[in-house]
Amino acid sequence: MKTRVFSGIRPSGKLHLGNYLGAIKNWIELQNSAHQSIFAVVDYHGITTPYDPKTFQQQIMDVVLDYLAAGIDPDKALLIRQSKVPQHTELAWLFNTITPVSWLDRLPTYKEQLEKSPKYNHMGLLDYPVLMAADILAEKSNLVPVGEDQMPHIDLANEIAKKFNSMFGQTFEPVKAKLTEGARIMSLQDASKKMSKTPQSGKVAAGQAGDESCIFLVDTPDTIRAKIKRAVTDSGKEIYYNDEEKPAISNLITIFHLLSGKEIKNIEAEYEGKSYVDFKNDLAEVVVEFLKPFQTKRKEFEDNPKMVLEILEKSEEEARELASKTLKEVKEKMGLL
């Protein structure tokens, strides 16, 4: 079976280490082996939570630049803005007609978002996972590299695909999620919450200086050092990995491990008897060094907006062609053509 990869990120702020380790790191590896890879900036999903229309285009371009700098290769993968491939939203409408509301209002992500932004209780938020299913299935993708929080959405995409197949005939293959080791990177300020860029109502907007819980891929070395210095730690002085006893330090060890390539047991041995301060100082340098080439590459793309736009437009054209085929098939089966 041919592997066709699809994944996306909302343009709701600059990307952080959680997005990189939970999703993009996986994408870079997959684009080399997959038959087809499509990576999207999911702008229609981005407007389901509070956002500023005045800065939204910039936020979309920020994610595009982050993708390219992280190593998404336009020769191997398509890089698209979701709203430029309207077949996805069209398929979402068709899926809406076969998706029971009870499949959506029980989802943990829906409940979490409502808690964060109670005023944003609208159809778009409830329907969010149906559009995500359409993103994946419109391109007939079968492998979706994501962080752990997206698992319920992948299950839902499979439920919708199965229901469509049973109502209208075999059309969609099962979709598999692909989780990375960093599938759940936690906030630097509260290890019980995931690192998140979505602005909390009334708090500092995502991506702005002062957002202490996230390390953004574009943070300066000094900002990174300051954030890691202020990251919460657990009680007790020992440095070892144990998710339950030591959630905060375990999260920092995970970041250290994934960015440096050092095994967790070697990190534990290296810091035995040392202080949190020593560990944090070294971790800050690991993060700074890791992000240096990323930031240089990002600047090169940033200085060449024409080339970036060409990459997007070419990819979007191809994605529209692929998705049109699916839509034609779906509409025929549903009696719409």
Ligand code: TYM
């Ligand atoms: P979004 O924008 O919330 O997150 C993008 C990706 O980053 C991962 N992620 C994390 N991974 C580890 N630790 C964290 N702290 C962390 N925070 C975020 C997420 O799991 C995700 O993989 N619904 C999706 C976007 C989407 C999509 C799709 C994904 C729309 N259509 C089709 C795949 C396929 C979302 O909101 O991601």
